[in-house]
Amino acid sequence: MKKFFKIVASTLAGLMVVLLLACFFFYVKSALVARSNGKLLGQEAPLLTINGFSFRDLNKNGKLDVYEDRRADLNSRVEDLTNQMSLEEKAGLMFITMIGMEPDGSLAETTSLFNPLSLLLESTSSMVVVKKMNHFNIMQSPSPEIMVQWNNNIQKMAERTRLGIPVTVASDPRHGVPDAPGASIFTPFFSQWCSPPGFAAIGDTVLMREFGNIARQEYAAVGIRLTLSPMADLATEPRWWRINGTFGEDATISAQMTKAYILGFQGDSITDMSVECMVKHFAGGGPQEKGLDAHFPPGRQVYPGNNFKYHLIPFEKGAFPAHVAQVMPYYGIPVGQTGEDVGFSYNKQIITGMLREKYHFEGIICTDWSLVSDMKLFGMVLKPASAHGVEKLTTDERVLKIIDAGCDMLGGEALPERVLDLVRTGKISEERINSSVRRILREKFRLGLFDHPYLDKAGTSVFGKMEFMAKGRESQQRSLVLLKNEAQLLPLKSGVKIYLQGFNAADAKHYPFVVSNPAEADVIVMKLLTPHNPMTKYLLERIFHQGRLDFPAEEKAKLLKLIAQKPTITVFNLERPAVFPEINLASKAVIGDFGSSNEIILDLIFGKFKPGGKLPFELPSSMEAVEAQKEDVPYDSKNPLYPFGFGLSY
Numbered sequence: 001m002k003k004f005f006k007i008v009a010s011t012l013a014g015l016m017v018v019l020l021l022a023c024f025f026f027y028v029k030s031a032l033v034a035r036s037n038g039k040l041l042g043q044e045a046p047l048l049t050i051n052g053f054s055f056r057d058l059n060k061n062g063k064l065d066v067y068e069d070r071r072a073d074l075n076s077r078v079e080d081l082t083n084q085m086s087l088e089e090k091a092g093l094m095f096i097t098m099i100g101m102e103p104d105g106s107l108a109e110t111t112s113l114f115n116p117l118s119l120l121l122e123s124t125s126s127m128v129v130v131k132k133m134n135h136f137n138i139m140q141s142p143s144p145e146i147m148v149q150w151n152n153n154i155q156k157m158a159e160r161t162r163l164g165i166p167v168t169v170a171s172d173p174r175h176g177v178p179d180a181p182g183a184s185i186f187t188p189f190f191s192q193w194c195s196p197p198g199f200a201a202i203g204d205t206v207l208m209r210e211f212g213n214i215a216r217q218e219y220a221a222v223g224i225r226l227t228l229s230p231m232a233d234l235a236t237e238p239r240w241w242r243i244n245g246t247f248g249e250d251a252t253i254s255a256q257m258t259k260a261y262i263l264g265f266q267g268d269s270i271t272d273m274s275v276e277c278m279v280k281h282f283a284g285g286g287p288q289e290k291g292l293d294a295h296f297p298p299g300r301q302v303y304p305g306n307n308f309k310y311h312l313i314p315f316e317k318g319a320f321p322a323h324v325a326q327v328m329p330y331y332g333i334p335v336g337q338t339g340e341d342v343g344f345s346y347n348k349q350i351i352t353g354m355l356r357e358k359y360h361f362e363g364i365i366c367t368d369w370s371l372v373s374d375m376k377l378f379g380m381v382l383k384p385a386s387a388h389g390v391e392k393l394t395t396d397e398r399v400l401k402i403i404d405a406g407c408d409m410l411g412g413e414a415l416p417e418r419v420l421d422l423v424r425t426g427k428i429s430e431e432r433i434n435s436s437v438r439r440i441l442r443e444k445f446r447l448g449l450f451d452h453p454y455l456d457k458a459g460t461s462v463f464g465k466m467e468f469m470a471k472g473r474e475s476q477q478r479s480l481v482l483l484k485n486e487a488q489l490l491p492l493k494s495g496v497k498i499y500l501q502g503f504n505a506a507d508a509k510h511y512p513f514v515v516s517n518p519a520e521a522d523v524i525v526m527k528l529l530t531p532h533n534p535m536t537k538y539l540l541e542r543i544f545h546q547g548r549l550d551f552p553a554e555e556k557a558k559l560l561k562l563i564a565q566k567p568t569i570t571v572f573n574l575e576r577p578a579v580f581p582e583i584n585l586a587s588k589a590v591i592g593d594f595g596s597s598n599e600i601i602l603d604l605i606f607g608k609f610k611p612g613g614k615l616p617f618e619l620p621s622s623m624e625a626v627e628a629q630k631e632d633v634p635y636d637s638k639n640p641l642y643p644f645g646f647g648l649s650y
Contacts (some may be wrong), residue, residue: 030109030110030111030118030123031109031110033123033125033126034109034110034123034125037123037125037126037129037130038125038129040129040130041129041157041160041161042060042160042161042162043060043160044156044159044160045057045058045060045159045160045164046060046062048062048063048064048068050064053071055068055069055070056068056159056164056450056451058159058163058164058165058450059084059162059163059164060164065080065084066079066080067080067081067084067450068450070450070451074442074445074446077441077445077450078438078441078442078445079438081163081165081441082434082437082438082441084163085163085437086162087420087423087424087430087433088132088416088420089132089162089163089165090419090430090433090434090437091132091416091417091419091420091423091433092131092132092133092134092416093132093133093134093135093165093436093437093440093441094408094409094410094416094419094433094436094437094440095131095133095135095409095410095413095414095415095416096133096135096136096137096168096170096366096409096410096411096412097121097127097133097136097137097369097411097412097413097414098120098121098136098137098138098139098412099121099124099127099136099137099138099154100117100118100121100123100124100140101138101140101142101146101147101150102150103142103146104146104149105142105145105146105147105148105149105150105153106149106150106153107123107124107125107150107153107154107157108121108123108124109123109124109125110123111123117139119377119378120375120377120382122414124154124157125157127414128154128157128158128161128167129157129161131414131416131417132161132416133414133416134158134165134166134167134168135167135168135170135226135409135440136154136167136168136169136170137169137170137171137172137228138150138169138170138171138224139171139172139185141174141185141186141187141188143189144189144221144222144457144460144463145457145460147222147223148221148222148223148455148456148457148459148460150223151169151222151223151453151454151455152454152455154167154169155167155223155453155454158453159453165444165450166444166449166450166453167449167453168225168226168443168444168447168449169223169224169225169226170224170225170226170227170228170278171185171219171224171226171227171228172184172185172227172228172229173185173227173228173229173245174186174187174190174215174218174219175187175190175191175192175193175211175215175218175472176192176193176195176595189463189464190215190218190463191214191215191218191465191468191469191471191472192469192472192473192476192597193211193471193472193475193476193595194475194476194478194479194594194595194596195244195245195479195575195594195595196230196231196244196245196246196247196257197235197243197244197246197247197248197574197594197616197617198475198476198479198594198595198596198613198616199211199247199257199475199479200246200247200248200250200253200254200257200616201248201478201479201480201481201592201594201613201614201615201616201647202475202478202479202612202613203253203256203614204478205256205257205259205260206260207471207474207475207478208256208257208260208261208264209260209261209263209264210264210471211261211264211471211475212260212261212262212263212264212265213264213265214264214468214471214472215227215264215265215275216264216265216266216273216274216275217462217468218462218463218468219265219275220273220275220459221455221459221460221462221463222455222460223455224275225274225275225276225447225449226275226276226277226278226326227265227275227276227277227278228278228280228328229245229261229277229278229279229280230247230257230258230261230262230277230279230280231245231246231247231279231280231281231285232246232247232254232255232258232279232280232281232282232284232314232315232318232319233245233246233280233281233284233285233286233311233314233330234246234248234249234250234251234254234284234286234310234311234314234634235248235249235286235577235616235617236249236286236287236307236310236311236630236631236632236633236634237286237287237288237291237631237632238291238549238576238577238617238620238626238629238637239288239290239291239292239546239547239548239549239576239626240286240288240291240293240546240576241291241293241534241544241545241546241576242285242293243575243576243577243617244575244576246286247314247616248616248617248644249286249616249617249618249634249635249644250616250634250635250644251310251311251313251314251634252313252317253616254313254314254318255313255314255316255317255318256318257318258279258314258315258318258319258322259317259318259319259321259322261277262277262279262318262319262322262323262324263322265277266322266323266324266325269323270323270325270443270446270447271446271448272446272447272448272451272452274446274447276325276326276443276447277319277324277325277326278324278325278326278327278328278364278366279315279319279324279326279327279328280327280328280329280330280368281328281329281330281331281344281368282315282327282328282329282330282344282350282354282355283308283311283312283315283329283330283334283344283350283354284308284311284312284314284315284330285301285330285331285332286311286631286632287301287302287303287307287311287631287632288300288301288332288631289301289302289335289631290631291546291547291631292535292546293544293546294330294331294332294333294343294386294388295331295383295386295540295541295544296383296384296386296535296537296538296541297384297388298388299331299332299333299343299386299388299389300332300333300335300388301330301332301333301334301335301631302335302336302631302632303334303335303336303337303631303632304630304631304632304633305630305631305632305633305636306632307630307632307633308334308337308632310632310633310634311632315359316359320359320361324363325363325364325443325446326363326364326365326366326443327355327361327363327364327365327366328365328366328367328368328411329343329344329345329347329350329351329365329367329368329407330343330344330368331343331344331345331368331371331386331388332344332388333388333389334347334350338350338353340389341389342388342389342390342401343371343386343387343388343389343390345367345368345371345402345405345407346371346387346388346389346390346398346401346402346405347405348404348405348406350405351365351405351406351407352405352406355406356406362439363439363443364408364409364436364439364440364443365406365407365408365409366407366408366409366410366411367402367407367409367410367411367412368386368411368412369411369412369413370383370385370386370411370412370413371385371386371387371398371402371410371411371412371413372385372387372395372398372399372402372410372413372415373385373395373413373415375412375540380539381538382538382539382540383538383539383540383541384538385398395415395418396418396421396422396427399415399418399419399422400422400427400428403419403422403428403432403433403436404428407436408436408439408440409436409440419433473600476595476596476597476600477596477600477603477604477609478612478613479594479595479596479613480591480592480593480594480596480600480601480604480611480613481591481592481594481611481613481614481615481646481647482589482590482591482592482611482613482647482648482649482650483584483590483591483592483615483619483642483646483647483648484584484587484588484589484590484648485588485589485648485650486588486589487588489523489567489569489588489589490569490589490605490607490650491604491605491606491607491650492523492605492606492607493606493607494513494606495513496513496522496523497513497514497515497520497521497522497523498511498513498514498515498521498522498523498524498525499514499515499516499517499518499520499521499523499524499525499566500514500525500527501518501524501525501526501527501562502526502527502528502571503525503527503598503602504598507598507599507602510599510602511602511606518562518565518566519565521566522566522567523566523567523568523569523588524562524563524565524566524567524568524569525568525569525571525602525605526559526562526563526568526569526570526571527570527571527572527573527593527598527601528559528570528571528572528573528578528580528583529572529573529575530545530549530572530573530574530575530576530577530578531548531549531550531551531552531555531578531579532545532546532547532548532549532576533547533548534546534547535547545575545576548579548623549576549577549578549579549620549623549626550578550579550580550622550623551580551583556582556583559583560582560583560586563583563586563587564586567588568586568587568588568589569587569588569589569590569591569605570583570584570587570589570590570591571590571591571593571601572590572591572592572593573593573594573595574592574593574594574619577617577618577619577620578619579619579620579621579622579623579626579641580619580641581621581622581641584641591604591605591611592613592615592619594613594616607650610649610650611647611648611649611650612647612649613647614645614646614647615642615643615644615645615646615647616644617634617635617644618635618637618640618642618643618644619640619641619642620637620640620641621637621638621639621640621641625637625638625639625640
């Protein structure tokens with residue numbers, strides 16, 4: 001036995017040595033690359049003083065170029081810079097992908113096995129200096145001061161490139177509460193609001209626009225000038241994972257919320273105070289076949305109800321009237337809707353025929369993430385390329401087809417060399433590239449990034465503003481939907497002893513009458529998430545809450561056993577439309593939650609405010625009803641447990 005343990009210890013020690021050597025190798029290699037890339041950078045932009053005004057000499061030629069002159073008209077600045085750009089710089093401009101950030105706000109330059117993100121992403125200098133890229137989306141949420149420091153660091157690196165083109169920083173939504181996984185990047189120092197379906201449950205466009213304006217200020221304070229939102233998709237297929245980012249299944253409500261959201265972020269026109277919106281996902285990503293998300297194969301959107309046009313309404317009456325700056329098509333194939341069954345961003349009839357020609361959209365069209373390349377880690381495919389309908393095309397052929405379709409930017413990719421090869425081999429003209437370059441530069445100029453890309457940490461005083469936090473809490477309160485209140489159980493009177501299930505220990509501190517045993521309670525308050533059983537073929541697919549909406553028999557039996565002990569108030573976090581007829585019948589009261597904090601939910605239960613939300617989608621009565629309904633048609637399940645628009649009050 002001693003010999004066995006000795007062998008095990010020796011093996012583990014050997015593996016540890018190998019791991020440490022590998023870490024050292026990757027670190028040294030990446031550090032050498034970073035040093036080499038740094039040598040390619042030029043000087044910082046000198047300041048030019050002309051007639052008492054200061055200008056940044058971005059191309060360091062000692063004179064004021066038109067694109068450097070903030071007094072010049074927009075089109076002249078765009079044209080001047082386009083003419084100065086090399087083909088390599090133009091190609092780099094057409095890509096946006098994720099980027100790393102070190103904990104102290106320094107640029108991510110080195111690779112470490114202990115930092116998985118560094119294994120997936122290229123170093124900052126490799127993308128900015130070598131590949132000439134200057135659009136990135138960030139996923140981290142350190143302190144405001146660190147985010148400001150990182151912004152200034154990457155803008156300084158961009159300033160030292162040949163033409164000094166600034167970086168546009170983008171982000172997915174960040175204003176959800178902590179227990180809303182998958183809906184946003186939780187950022188604790190941002191104000192916290194209900195989820196998009198919650199805004200639809202409220203139905204107040206004034207509050208929606210107030211959210212956009214507050215979020216704009218918080219984003220801009222840390223350098224985020226592009227939000228990859230809102231989602232104008234319709235929740236007509238209840239099994240779809242991304243329902244929690246939509247404004248529900250009603251096209252009119254979605255259009256109203258989409259318009260107000262964009263106006264809040266962008267304003268009535270784009271200025272250096274705006275945060276631009278990239279509305280998604282044209283032409284509506286809701287009708288996913290059997291609810292299976294098109295991030296992964298087979299990536300089909302189906303229209304058994306012949307209802308394709310219904311999914312255009314939030315764009316026609318919401319995003320486009322609000323003059324949204326950018327549009328993101330979805331991954332899926334709109335089966336049978338065009339002459340070619342390929343994903344939206346590969347589809348020329350959708351991108352050029354509809355967006356450009358029918359709707360006269362002149363802003364940036366950017367693909368969703370990773371349509372061309374597989375996402376891999378040590379050879380393992382985390383997510384295959386979402387090249388639906390064009391799986392047999394080569395990398396170059398995929399890039400060509402996307403650009404030929406009419407897209408300006410490729411998301412989640414860093415392949416400018418492929419664009420270079422396509423132009424140099426005559427497969428695509430430089431003038432076609434220039435048309436996208438002009439659109440992209442136009443937005444950088446409109447946002448004022450060429451003139452003032454740097455941030456002052458004093459701007460972080462916007463965080464923690466009482467009025468911002470209060471508005472966020474208001475949204476959480478107003479979004480809660482009272483679905484059932486048998487015998488007027490709610491609101492509970494002060495002093496009623498409650499047992500909490502699905503809450504955390506901190507929640508109990510606000511209520512001295514919380515007991516630790518259901519037998520001692522007068523009422524049980526149980527919080528549940530919408531059930532799911534995600535696919536497991538690919539690693540990233542496991543985080544997607546998709547599949548069935550009802551509880552497995554064993555889990556349901558346990559829940560019903562608890563409910564049977566005392567009168568129960570069941571709270572459902574409706575990230576998707578849950579199927580719970582037996583639990584509904586057994587519960588004395590039922591509440592629909594769209595991202596409210598536990599404290600606010602308990603405040604509602606004890607009558608500190610009245611419920612007023614209305615369901616933004618129906619709650620089906622069975623999985624059979626879900627499976628029988630049509631993916632593209634709203635509120636069409638048979639005998640729903642609760643219909644669209646339902647909601648009680650006290």
